[in-house]
Amino acid sequence: MLPFKVVCWNCGKEARRDEWRWQDDCGGAFDIILDLQSRKFTELIDAKEENIRRYAQFLPVEGLLSVHQGWTPIVKKKISGVEVNFKLEYLSLGGSFKDRGAYVSVAKAKELGATGIIVDSSGNAGISFSLMALLSGIAIDVFVPKHAPEGKKNLLRLLQANVHEIDGDRMEVNREAIKAEREGLVYVGHWWNPYFIEGEKTMAYEAYEQIGGVDYVVVPVGSGTILLGLYKGYQELVELQALNKVPEIIAVQACGYSEICKELGARKECVTKSKLADGIAITNPPRREQIVEAVKRTNGHGIIVDDEEIKEPLVELRKLGFIVEPTSATAYAALEQSIKEGFIKPKSKVLLPLTGSGLKLVDELIEIKECLKM
């Protein structure tokens, strides 16, 4: 494991590494800063492992579970003259990209002595954390909005999580989860937890090994962990002399939950709030400023999509063989718009993670299909 520091993003103060903390006294979120020691990427990889443990040297945690996590396939397609690389994150053990962050976070919480963990989630993060908690033999309390999809809630119960349904929006669910913290029971919610981002960054490492560098990354933004993870992963790849530059990041949000994209200059007339993109229905994520800064630094931009624009791409993705949730289709919708509007140049190379499985949301997918009469 490379040496690392835990640093507050807001005030720059360093925190202790031997206790679980999710927020600094100043109110800021923490980041992990690795000391890469002028090393090269390839010399630090454990090539025997075809899973996240391949990158154990870059992860600030001991005792990662011996289960297959990560190393998801990439499928290449030519779309409107652009090479699009779909990374099939939805084929992960828990059916979403959030497995990566949960895998690293649960190992860290356990390493620091937690006997149980608390998360807040619209569904996917709760499922990933519950699966990792089950595999690690620790207890888990999951706080979800009452209106979260039934399929996701049932799966949480099957995974032996204590499910708390909160009558309120996603921000209210977050407040309730934080209130439940007590001795030995730590809040590991992905909105704040820096170890979650460390797990997510492995997606960039994998994509680099699978297809080399890319020109653009298109990602849905809810709490922003996939975006910040990819950004950090690519930044480290540059520092490790594997790549020359971080790809341009295209952040995608849905109507009603689009503050980050608005700050990035995206404009759209939204008639109603998105009901379909439940995975990114977050009004004010704590790492908002950090996300905006990351996108700007890559010369990226934001795209806002509405529910009508998600429906067709969702069907198109199925026709390509990808059974994904509506939230994943936001990125595909944004890809098509970005190509049309010239944000994505012809003949360029794009990474597009397909974030979550549609198998958790069959009822919702049928509803959409009926709306479209297809």
Ligand SMILES: [Zn+2]
């Ligand atoms: Zn601080």
